[in-house]
Amino acid sequence: MRKSYEAHENEYKRMKSKGIKSWERRNYPWSIFPPDRHFIENVFMLKWAPKKTRAIELGCGTGTISRWLAKKGFTVTGIDISKTAIQMAKAQSKTFKIKYINKDFCSTNVKSLGKYNLCIDGHFMHCITDKKDRKIALNKIRQILNPSGILVFMSMCSPISRKNLLKTYSSQRILGNIIYIDAKIYGKFEGSRVIGGKEYIPMRYIAHWKSLLSELRQAGFSPMITEYFKYDKNNPEEPTGLLNVAAIRK
Numbered sequence: 001m002r003k004s005y006e007a008h009e010n011e012y013k014r015m016k017s018k019g020i021k022s023w024e025r026r027n028y029p030w031s032i033f034p035p036d037r038h039f040i041e042n043v044f045m046l047k048w049a050p051k052k053t054r055a056i057e058l059g060c061g062t063g064t065i066s067r068w069l070a071k072k073g074f075t076v077t078g079i080d081i082s083k084t085a086i087q088m089a090k091a092q093s094k095t096f097k098i099k100y101i102n103k104d105f106c107s108t109n110v111k112s113l114g115k116y117n118l119c120i121d122g123h124f125m126h127c128i129t130d131k132k133d134r135k136i137a138l139n140k141i142r143q144i145l146n147p148s149g150i151l152v153f154m155s156m157c158s159p160i161s162r163k164n165l166l167k168t169y170s171s172q173r174i175l176g177n178i179i180y181i182d183a184k185i186y187g188k189f190e191g192s193r194v195i196g197g198k199e200y201i202p203m204r205y206i207a208h209w210k211s212l213l214s215e216l217r218q219a220g221f222s223p224m225i226t227e228y229f230k231y232d233k234n235n236p237e238e239p240t241g242l243l244n245v246a247a248i249r250k
């Protein structure tokens with residue numbers, strides 16, 4: 001059975017059919033991405049900032065962050081599991097020299113990717129709901145980074161507001177560390193669960209921010225700066241916390 005990460009393809013097809021060019025402009029009045037770029041800007045100003053050579057964005061989607069990195073002077077590779085996302089990224093990056101790869105990062109041969117000084121987790125790791133795959137992905141990130149290379153990790157996290165999640169996203173449910181979405185929306189995928197008599201598929205990993213930091217340490221990264229945003233109970237559209245970390249590969 002297909003991994004639920006592949007369900008993103010359905011979302012990009014939907015975006016493309018509606019003429020929506022990027023994740024940050026899907027159809028919501030809010031956007032979580034500019035603060036990410038602000039965070040990365042701060043990382044660039046630090047003593048241990050990555051050299052402006054090779055950078056990779058994991059889960060590059062339609063290439064918004066990849067193009068921004070290219071403008072900053074990096075030689076960029078973007079990888080995404082969704083074929084439609086990569087087509088959309090290429091169409092929007094004609095004036096850029098960005099290499100786009102359509103693959104599942106968790107099963108990609110890292111030797112084929114080469115080495116990088118900067119790896120941006122473009123909200124990719126919070127899609128990796130399977131614990132084994134999370135270990136595999138973090139191990140691969142370690143392998144593609146040069147020693148002292150930088151991982152910018154950007155992830156949804158808990159605590160979350162269950163009340164707001166259910167209020168805004170009626171098709172979603174939360175069980176343990178995972179947000180599930182109604183299987184009727186994207187179809188059947190691995191790891192599905194029956195909740196309240198309905199089938200749901202796993203979509204987002206939202207462990208506690210402290211546990212995400214330990215996971216990074218255990219995987220061989222030293223978190224250097226951390227930015228944590230608690231959910232705002234008055235903003236039901238963003239019911240989860242957000243964690244940004246810049247970590248050095250040990």
Ligand SMILES: C[S@@+](CC[C@H](N)C(=O)[O-])C[C@H]1O[C@@H](n2cnc3c(N)ncnc32)[C@H](O)[C@@H]1O
Binds near residue numbers: 008081085128
């Ligand atoms: C929340 S979106 C963010 C997209 C993009 N970084 C941006 O800023 O617009 C997460 C992306 O991760 C991709 N993704 C999820 N699992 C993946 C996997 N196993 N391998 C590669 N890409 C994956 C999804 O297809 C999706 O494009």
